[in-house]
Amino acid sequence: MSLLNPTKEQLEQILSMPDDGPLAFINMLKFSPNGGAESFRQYAEKFMELMAPKGVKSLFQGDAVMTLVGEQQWDEVAIVHYPCISTWRDMVQSEEYQQISDLRADAVLDARLVIVRQSGEESAQ
Numbered sequence: 001m002s003l004l005n006p007t008k009e010q011l012e013q014i015l016s017m018p019d020d021g022p023l024a025f026i027n028m029l030k031f032s033p034n035g036g037a038e039s040f041r042q043y044a045e046k047f048m049e050l051m052a053p054k055g056v057k058s059l060f061q062g063d064a065v066m067t068l069v070g071e072q073q074w075d076e077v078a079i080v081h082y083p084c085i086s087t088w089r090d091m092v093q094s095e096e097y098q099q100i101s102d103l104r105a106d107a108v109l110d111a112r113l114v115i116v117r118q119s120g121e122e123s124a125q
Contacts, residue, residue: 006113014115019086023115024059027078030110037075039107044078046100051091055083072110 006014031037048058059081064074082088091097 014085015089017085019084021084021117023082023085023088023117025080025082025088026114026116027076027080028064028072028074028112028114029076029078029108030073031075031107032109036107036109039103040076043100043103043107046103050096050100051087054087054091056087056091057081072112 029040031040044058044061048056057080059079061078062076064077067073
């Protein structure tokens with residue numbers, strides 16, 4: 001089953017998350033055939049132009065070598081740092097992001113997105 005966007009329930013949950021510190025978004029991506037990877041590169045470039053001034057950083061991006069646990073095969077994994085959840089919420093509601101979001105939709109055939117909050121003593125710093 002292909003997934004590209006959060007469900008209504010997931011969207012409600014993320015919109016109600018407390019704005020209490022940095023998060024990492026782990027993106028697992030399967031590209032559309034015939035140009036999906038290139039379209040995603042264009043999206044990623046425009047995304048960082050838009051979001052870097054707001055403190056968003058690409059922590060890691062690379063080709064997925066293999067899936068060790070599970071069946072799904074991915075083309076790429078990207079880990080993106082957001083200073084807080086409101087940065088993400090503001091982004092998805094902005095006109096500027098809406099102008100580039102079609103590039104992502106055209107590029108990605110399937111995706112999973114996991115939001116991670118750092119735990120332990122380091123997260124308090």
